[in-house]
Amino acid sequence: MQTTEMIFNTDLNEEQIIIRNTVREFAEKNIRPRVMELDEAQEFPMDIIHQLGELGFMGVVIKEEYGGAGLGYVEFATIIEELGRVDPSISLSVAAHNGLGTNHINMFASEELKKKYLPDLASGKKVAAWGLTESISGSDAGSMLSYAEKKGDYYILNGGKTFTTHGTVGETAVIMAVTDKSKGRKGISAFVLEKGMEGFITGKKENKLGMRASDTTQLIFDNCKVPAENLIGKEGEGFIQAMKILEGGRISIAALSVGLAQGALDAAVKYAGERKQFGKHLSEFQAIQFKLADIAMNVDAARLLTLRAAVMKDKGQPNTKEAAMAKLFASEIAEKAASEAVQIFGGYGFVKDYPVEKFYRDVKLLTIGEGTSEIQRIVIARDLLKD
Ligand SMILES: Cc1cc2nc3c(=O)[nH]c(=O)nc-3n(C[C@H](O)[C@H](O)[C@H](O)COP(=O)(O)OP(=O)(O)OC[C@H]3O[C@@H](n4cnc5c(N)ncnc54)[C@H](O)[C@@H]3O)c2cc1C
16 A cells, blocks of 8 residues: 655745735635625626636646646645635636646647637636536446547537536537447547537536536537547547546645635634624634634645645646545535534524525535545545555
8 A cells, every 4th residue: 555755845935825815815805795696696707707817817727838827736726725715606617617628628639729729718718618427427427428420520529418617608618528439438539619619509507506606507519510620639538638637626626625614714713703692702612612623623634635636746746546535525624614614603604694604505516526525535445455
């Protein structure tokens, strides 16, 4: 069994602190006042996305030559955490755009495709979607049915995707589909699609429990004509590419979980210092103090696991297990943090006047999206037992 032998510096450097403070300030000023309005309307805030693009946060890990910020996963995690602290929906959208669709093109596409698609995505002018999940294939993504058949200069794609983040607002989408039915996962390929391509149809937008300002939509491919040059890499490489993309994506969901838990803690600490019962502030009751202490300890532990995975990723070290651990631990402690925060607020935690009600709804996605908790445990155990 392998152990992780590393000591790493968890201090953010000067540039990373500037980035953190910039996002924090932006989120407090431009996002916090609109959180509930966007949630109620289920409105994707394209104006905020464009502003985040101007700050360089829509192409965080994309090289500068393609219009990105050329930063690493520590910076990416820092940005996602700070956004998650204020609005997990917007944080989810920024995480998915950067970490999934855009990064898939960045990591695996041809030079021509990178030049064609990355500048608009990295600047936030356009938003990226990424479609792996289908109605019949979620955790078992390899059993997808969408099928792309090569005919001359085109692939003819038929099928559909469910739960696609940015399925409605995304103008560019990376889509996984079977190209050789006889080869199982090795017969899956990835393609870049654009809205407006013949047969590329936007389906039903989901009405969700939480993360309501993030757009989640079905996609339909009805004899969709995809130019052959839009194949990413070679035929049969799509599933492996997708698994590598999810590895990085999990670090961002871990960071989002840390941010959400920190946001719930901040709100609970403030409220416990204000609300009085039995002539005392809630913060004077040891039962409440213990809840706050447990949340704070878990948030710190989750942040350390997330940073460890991010540092390893930036160093180019294998981090499958570490990314899965960070995502699993952070999302599960975030769920507990959001629940305990609502408990500390009592009845006021159950109404929409305070932020913990929304954290409690948003948090459930984090143990499900980009691989459920059960799948993360399988990934970790598989890594432990592989020798
Ligand atoms: C808001 C939202 C946004 C999303 N965005 C995207 C996106 O942008 N792109 C995309 O491709 N997908 C996206 N997804 C899909 C998401 O990744 C899947 O929902 C997730 O992977 C789980 O798949 P499923 O929903 O089909 O659940 P299922 O796979 O049907 O799982 C149901 C339950 O069974 C458990 N289970 C399944 N297999 C096993 C097993 N082998 N052992 C033990 N337990 C198991 C699961 O853990 C879960 O508890 C999104 C989902 C949501 C809700």
